[in-house]
Amino acid sequence: MSLDRVARERLVQALAASVIEHADELTSLDQAIGDGDHGLNMKRGFEAVLAALPGLADKSLPEMLKAIGMTLVMKVGGASGPLVGTFFMELGKALPERPGRADLVAATEKAIEAVKARGRSEAGQKTLLDVLVPVHAVLAGGGDAKAIAAEAVQAADRTTPMQALRGRASFLGERSVGHMDPGSRSASLLIGAAVETLEFEVNP
Numbered sequence: 001m002s003l004d005r006v007a008r009e010r011l012v013q014a015l016a017a018s019v020i021e022h023a024d025e026l027t028s029l030d031q032a033i034g035d036g037d038h039g040l041n042m043k044r045g046f047e048a049v050l051a052a053l054p055g056l057a058d059k060s061l062p063e064m065l066k067a068i069g070m071t072l073v074m075k076v077g078g079a080s081g082p083l084v085g086t087f088f089m090e091l092g093k094a095l096p097e098r099p100g101r102a103d104l105v106a107a108t109e110k111a112i113e114a115v116k117a118r119g120r121s122e123a124g125q126k127t128l129l130d131v132l133v134p135v136h137a138v139l140a141g142g143g144d145a146k147a148i149a150a151e152a153v154q155a156a157d158r159t160t161p162m163q164a165l166r167g168r169a170s171f172l173g174e175r176s177v178g179h180m181d182p183g184s185r186s187a188s189l190l191i192g193a194a195v196e197t198l199e200f201e202v203n204p
Contacts, residue, residue: 002098003198008064009057011197015068016046018193019186029182033164033175038080038182045076045084061099065092080183083119083128084190090114105140112136125165126176128183131155135191145199149192156180156188 003011019026019042027039048071049056056064069089073081094107112132116122123133131152138151157180164176 003061005057007197008059008061009053011194012049012053012056012064012068014193014197015190016050018189019043019046022186022189026182026186029180029185032179034182035078037078038186041077041080042084042186045072045081048075060097062092062095062097065089065095068092079119080186083115083183084186086114086118087111087132101139105136108132108136108139121165124162126159126162126181126184127164128181128187130159130162130181131184131187131191145195148195152188152191152195156184159184 023039023043025039026042027036030036030038049068052067052071056067059067066089069085069087069092071085072088073085075081076084088111090111091107094110096103099107112129115129115132119127119129121127121129123129134155135148135152138148143151159181160179161177162181163174164181
């Protein structure tokens with residue numbers, strides 16, 4: 001996968017737009033089971049990422065991803081900033097400048113393990129890992145861009161009947177059941193934007 005500067009800038013813009021345009025939805029989801037600030041926090045973080053353009057796209061893909069991650073850690077409040085930021089930073093650290101599909105699979109796995117460690121959580125606890133882990137499985141299994149995007153949406157939907165075991169929502173106990181996890185929704189939006197932008201590159 002080789003992304004020129006224009007493609008890297010387009011990727012950043014798509015990632016940011018996916019969150020900013022759905023900020024109200026993310027806030028509504030978080031109002032049901034959290035602090036109600038997930039949408040605003042994520043919007044603020046990705047507005048800061050956009051503000052770093054065009055310089056951000058001048059960096060290599062790995063360095064650009066690490067810079068996005070650092071920005072999110074610094075600008076996004078709550079638990080989301082450290083977790084989403086860690087994912088981007090670790091993805092950037094693990095990817096070569098011109099990654100192939102196998103590189104992307106391996107780097108994503110490392111990034112997921114870093115998120116697990118940072119959040120002291122696993123899949124099945126109603127967090128963004130409930131999107132990242134199954135999406136990684138589809139990627140590793142050779143799924144194309146359409147399959148990856150579809151799994152991201154479906155995985156976020158599957159958090160609705162789950163009881164939260166981590167994060168603010170876990171304080172609600174059984175009352176967290178019946179609400180989609182906002183972190184999972186934002187992860188699905190970011191994944192959808194990435195694979196749509198990189199569709200030709202992601203497909204086997």
